[in-house]
Amino acid sequence: MKVDPRVIELYNEYIHSTLPRREFLARLTKLTGGVAAAAAVLPLIEPDFAHAVQVPEDDPRLDTGYVTYRSAVGEVRAYRARPKGAGKLPAILVIHENRGLNPHIEDVARRAALAGYFALAPDGLSVAGGAPRDQEAARDLFAKTDPARIAGDIIAGVPYLAKHSECTGRVGVVGFCYGGGLALRCAVEAEGVTAAVGFYGRVLPSSDVPRLKVPVMLHYAGNDTRINEGIPEFRKALDAAGVAYSINMYPGTEHGFHNDTSAARYDPAAARLAWQRTIDFFDHYLKGDGAMPS
Numbered sequence: 001m002k003v004d005p006r007v008i009e010l011y012n013e014y015i016h017s018t019l020p021r022r023e024f025l026a027r028l029t030k031l032t033g034g035v036a037a038a039a040a041v042l043p044l045i046e047p048d049f050a051h052a053v054q055v056p057e058d059d060p061r062l063d064t065g066y067v068t069y070r071s072a073v074g075e076v077r078a079y080r081a082r083p084k085g086a087g088k089l090p091a092i093l094v095i096h097e098n099r100g101l102n103p104h105i106e107d108v109a110r111r112a113a114l115a116g117y118f119a120l121a122p123d124g125l126s127v128a129g130g131a132p133r134d135q136e137a138a139r140d141l142f143a144k145t146d147p148a149r150i151a152g153d154i155i156a157g158v159p160y161l162a163k164h165s166e167c168t169g170r171v172g173v174v175g176f177c178y179g180g181g182l183a184l185r186c187a188v189e190a191e192g193v194t195a196a197v198g199f200y201g202r203v204l205p206s207s208d209v210p211r212l213k214v215p216v217m218l219h220y221a222g223n224d225t226r227i228n229e230g231i232p233e234f235r236k237a238l239d240a241a242g243v244a245y246s247i248n249m250y251p252g253t254e255h256g257f258h259n260d261t262s263a264a265r266y267d268p269a270a271a272r273l274a275w276q277r278t279i280d281f282f283d284h285y286l287k288g289d290g291a292m293p294s
Contacts (some may be wrong), residue, residue: 095179100131162192
């Protein structure tokens with residue numbers, strides 16, 4: 001079932017603002033032409049964690065579980081995944097969207113682990129008791145929680161990984177939406193980042209770009225005006241600072257195209273390509289010699 005782009009735009013507004021669910025549903029009903037049509041389209045746009053798992057929680061190839069680490073001001077709960085029986089591995093910090101740690105991000109961490117990495121996915125809402133399963137509640141809690149505390153707690157995962165006895169000392173960062181922007185901040189603010197990847201996240205302020213000393217890979221959705229309007233100036237700043245970067249645009253895709261829990265926004269071909277590019281990028285910089293490709 002093809003979903004009207006206006007419906008996806010409305011859903012993006014809903015998850016990125018404080019729009020109450022009652023108003024969201026009323027606008028959805030008006031947009032789709034009735035209660036029945038709205039009820040039919042709702043499952044296609046809202047997350048379905050159970051049917052979007054690519055790597056099972058109990059995958060026998062992986063060692064998974066929850067750990068805590070210390071940030072500057074408190075403890076952070078995080079999900080970890082790594083191949084069973086592996087020695088020291090390069091690490092990837094996996095940063096969630098604006099709703100805290102959830103089963104989808106844990107699944108992404110397992111995908112990274114299967115690619116041969118020690119993956120860690122922090123919960124930025126640890127300070128608030130952890131991310132609620134309900135996505136509107138998680139969105140609202142995220143909005144009410146001190147953003148500096150959320151960011152600081154997540155960024156502290158970089159030195160935790162870099163010094164971990166199971167890590168080689170090379171740490172990559174990948175994030176989605178909110179996490180895409182924070183992945184770039186990690187590369188600027190955290191000691192120990194080797195390379196960073198952002199999926200449809202906020203660009204860095206131009207004043208911060210000269211502090212970006214590691215290679216970055218950026219993935220953007222073609223139909224994402226809110227995010228994409230900042231790309232031209234960001235590209236100019238990256239060029240001026242001599243940063244090693246690649247920008248990948250996926251025409252015809254929506255914000256969140258990598259998130260397979262939302263059928264209407266998920267684009268399987270673009271998601272597979274973007275993820276393969278991400279793993280190839282990390283393999284080069286975290287497992288290889290780290291030299292710039294010729």
